[in-house]
Amino acid sequence: MTFALTVGGPPGTGAATLYRIRPGKSPVKIKDIAKYQQGDPDPYNIEGVVEESNPYGLAALRDGSVLVADAAGNDLLRVWPSGYTKTVARIKPRVVPVPAGLPPNGPDGSPLPPAGTLIPSEGVATSVTVGSDGHYYVGELRGFPATPGKSQVWRIKPNSYGAVCDPASPYKGKCQRYADGFTSIVDLGAGSHHRIFVVQLAKVSWFQWELGGSPVGSLYQLFRGRHHRGGFRHELVPGQLVLPGGVAVSKFGQVYTSGPIFGPGAISRVSRG
Numbered sequence: 001m002t003f004a005l006t007v008g009g010p011p012g013t014g015a016a017t018l019y020r021i022r023p024g025k026s027p028v029k030i031k032d033i034a035k036y037q038q039g040d041p042d043p044y045n046i047e048g049v050v051e052e053s054n055p056y057g058l059a060a061l062r063d064g065s066v067l068v069a070d071a072a073g074n075d076l077l078r079v080w081p082s083g084y085t086k087t088v089a090r091i092k093p094r095v096v097p098v099p100a101g102l103p104p105n106g107p108d109g110s111p112l113p114p115a116g117t118l119i120p121s122e123g124v125a126t127s128v129t130v131g132s133d134g135h136y137y138v139g140e141l142r143g144f145p146a147t148p149g150k151s152q153v154w155r156i157k158p159n160s161y162g163a164v165c166d167p168a169s170p171y172k173g174k175c176q177r178y179a180d181g182f183t184s185i186v187d188l189g190a191g192s193h194h195r196i197f198v199v200q201l202a203k204v205s206w207f208q209w210e211l212g213g214s215p216v217g218s219l220y221q222l223f224r225g226r227h228h229r230g231g232f233r234h235e236l237v238p239g240q241l242v243l244p245g246g247v248a249v250s251k252f253g254q255v256y257t258s259g260p261i262f263g264p265g266a267i268s269r270v271s272r273g
Helices: 033-038 206-210
Strands: 002-005 017-021 028-032 055-060 066-070 075-079 085-091 094-097 118-121 125-130 136-140 151-156 163-165 175-182 185-190 196-200 218-223 232-236 246-249 255-259 266-270
Touching (some): 033 075, 066 136, 075 125, 085 136, 151 163, 151 196, 163 175
Parallel strands (some): 055 125, 085 163
Antiparallel strands (some): 002 017, 017 028, 066 075, 066 125, 136 151, 151 175, 185 196, 255 266
16 A cells, blocks of 8 residues: 655645555545644744644554654654544754854844854654664754754654653653764665664755755665664765655665655665675
8 A cells, every 4th residue: 555645735725635545546535634733733843833734754554554754743643544643752852053154144034143053953854664673763854054963863662652752861751862963864764674774865954955065965774783773874875866855675675765856856776785
């Protein structure tokens, strides 16, 4: 069975909605995610409206339910075939330093503080996958100012609800930090033997790319280290991916990526030799 998400938009318009797709049949709406978020506002919101929704990543579970990562809601949802939905986890903002090289004013036109100034930044949950250990893994894009090296991968216990992913206490509770030090994560994939694959849109960050920086992204393979965290990582095909958008792993362990995310794209098989 195949599932699809539409981009963010007002409730009731077909936007921000999860669909089930079957060959030769019309898509079936499972859940209006935007409508759900109207009644489940982000308590940690620092940017935009608290009910904002932009579902971006999904992962199907064996019982027929679907995990949905909402990039605007900064949370992970679980949606059943009936449309019943529960919030699995919320990602709290992280305090990050303003990077060097930004324009004098931010997206809203207000002056930016000097480089190095610490400001809060939203998690922006773009991606979710289910590891071979059954845990849910969620990746962050990182909100403005998109400071490089501040995107995290979170590990959430199966069947959790109401968990909080807290950068200030990253190793407590049902949601714990699995890996850190990434930049602008847009997708995650899972392989056998506890391997997690991480796609970075642009190594310089999504914001620096929008300002004219390099479009070269990356794909990393994480290996489980001590305390069940991704302590070891290896970059695959370095320098060869331009604005990659996705990663998938076949049952035979072959890795595939898609990109560029903007403009005509393609699906490529990655050699791990």
